[in-house]
Amino acid sequence: MAAQNATHAPDHASDSVRDREIESEQTHLDRVYRRLEEKIHEAEFLMDDAAKRGLVGTPGALAERDAQVFQAGVHLHRLNSEYEDFLFGRIDLLLGKDGKKGPDGAYTSVEPADGAIEDGRAEIAETLHIGRLGVLDADYSPLVIDWRAPAAAPFYRATPVSPGRVVRRRVIRSKGRKVLGVEDDLMRPEVTATLDGEELPAIGDGALMAALGRARSHTMRDIVASIQAEQDLVIRAPAASVAEVEGGPGTGKTAVALHRAAYLLYQDRRRYAGGILIVSPTPLLVSYTEGVLPSLGEEGQVAIRALGSLVDGAEATAYDPPAVSRIKGSSRMQKLLRKAARGSLETAAPGAGARSPEDGRSAGAGAPAEEAAQLSLEDLFAAAGDDAPAAPAAGTEDGRGRRRVRSPRADQEPAAAPARLRVVAFGGRIELEAEELRGIRHVALGGTAPVNLLRPRARRLILDALWTKSGAARRYTDPELAAEVRQGFDEDIGTEPDFQEFLDAWWPELTPRGVLAAMADERRLGRWARRVLNPREVRQLARSLRRLDGAGQGPLSVHDVALLDELELILGAPMRPARQREADPLDHLTGLEELSTFADRTAGRGRRERLAEERTDYAHVIVDEAQDLTPMQWRMVGRRGRHATWTVVGDPAQSSWSDPDEAALARDEALGTRPRRRFTLTVNYRNPAEIAELAARVLALAMPGMESPRAVRATGLEPRFAVVADAGGRAAAEAELARATVEEAGRLLGEVDGTVGVVVAMNRREQARDWLAGLGDRVVALGSLEAKGLEYDATLVVSPAEIADESPAGLRVLYVALTRATQQLTVLSAGRDEPDAQGVPDLLRD
């Protein structure tokens, strides 16, 4: 590790030395900005020149102008903004072993030359400044090295144990164009190093501690100035395979995942033009982290999506109780959904859950009724339902604007997929009875092809059956004539609008939402789920799907979204004209000359969002909090990375999924046979030791034998234990819990400058929001599962026992709740927590 191992020279430097050092960094930063201004002028000149070329008017000149305007425009966008901390680091290096320089103008050797240190003294041979983007001076010497360039690696990797050429690492704090301060770590404290004849001073208390001590806001900051060596190994790992990263709470897994995305784009922008997908467990974590990549100069090619937003047109807003989540997440659902999709064909009415051509999503009638209904297909065709659920309202128009079949019984729920077909041909009637149609459907559904794509096959089988029944084949013995007559027969019948209408009704195009809605019917679901779910599970699942209307519209849970995605696969997407992905100008830019600005990134946002939306297959997939993905979610995410390389970060000790073995199988399937590289992060940068130690007690219960990460700092502030006063009766106890929660949250607000997170059991989260509404926006109420990945200056955990009892994974969820605080933690116990005399709840006692 770098900084926590780095021997940091205590700050003996006097104020004047500090001021002098700040001034010298200011001089360098001024130079950088002067150079940036020159580049802006260059780009403006190019734009101007390009406009003039356009006046010439020949096609060649116009094309050249377009290319030039494009390039110059990209440059301008990229230069026109100032970053906070644009320049954030510096390393002072010894002479390299081979004296060779790389393309960025820096010496490439990692090891110092023999004789670089003599008698404990050394001369600094090279000083490199590290920043968010690379900037070359007019003579191509490096003014700033991009943090992702190879020459910047020693800034992150050097440790006192293996310092390489680095003598001093400096973190520079600046805002806009002003340098505010510097923090140094000496990698070779035993060496007296000089630069231009002057001894190298060490200023400040070390950059890492300064970064960790900062108050937290509601958004995550990048850690580019203080990435540690074990984290850097992950960030820069080759992307050829799967990087699997494990580490306890606060070890920087999320931060590392985000920085890795930026690094990969820098390394090979062309390759990652296919897009990088970052999958997060909750929308809260998405909004917490989504500012990091823009601050690193990257955004366009990266889509950060919550698991509940991975399917276009679906957005999870509802929660399932743990028992229902377990059913919906289990890989048993694959089989059930296949049966439900096929079964829905028999029960679905025309339009029930059928796709609307405008949006490709659901439109249709209400929930299927169980009763049969008589349908009449005027004149030529007739169909009757015997097993028949919903059909659209009589006389209405369907989603395609066509006339619908009518139900003669006005008092009845509109019904049914037609079960009988009657046509007139060769001067007589030909009928296919319910049984025959069922047989045809059965044959058509043979195999595993997507249900919606089997309709042409079913149509052909029906025409075959009608032809056979007509007896025409026997009448025409000349094969050529027979074929001709048959062709005419198919065309006449097949193009008849009523026949097509029959097909729409008998083999409607199913939508994922429609099938999900059909599963809300417990009796029908019971049939489909035979030998897959037990009756209790059937009841729980059906009940949870009653949130949806007949067309499947209504609030979805995060687990429903994975089911919709699976159904999309089972049903098959309707044929849509292929859309070409828009070209992204960023695809063309590589190397040190890359500069991007906030203006650039926000200007292109709309188009970039579109780019992300169109993608369903990515070049690299990063899964955050991977321990929580259910088997069905792994299948959903896996489909988005069939040709991707992967980075998977997680912590088994924080898993809220109850069957880790089943999830591991699904994960293996998603990652396939790609080679894997494993990394472990071992240092907790979030929690002070006092909080980490308390959390470790729950870890010992949740996962005996599992090691906690080592906390990097201590604050001297022990967690506080508060107890809800005894009150007679349930209502009084609830009121007392509310009062104590508000009081403790208020106390924490008074003690920290930044944010306070109040974590309660999931079924209390709305309640807790109401309780805390008057305390302002520094305080946030969270259900236990929502706390995942987030952090606050102070955390109040309300009733650990309630959280632990919520689900079979409750202890691990409690472990997550206890590890969210960067400074202070209060645990509030109620009666069921069985607190001792000091207020320590039973679960947290030593």
Ligand SMILES: Nc1ncnc2c1ncn2[C@@H]1O[C@H](COP(=O)(O)OP(=O)(O)OP(=O)(O)O)[C@@H](O)[C@H]1O
């Ligand atoms: N090298 C670092 N320098 C400064 N801060 C760091 C560093 N590494 C991690 N942090 C900080 O530590 C905190 C925890 O990081 P992060 O959320 O990425 O951890 P995590 O492993 O994903 O945690 P969890 O598993 O609990 O979600 C964040 O505030 C992050 O900015």
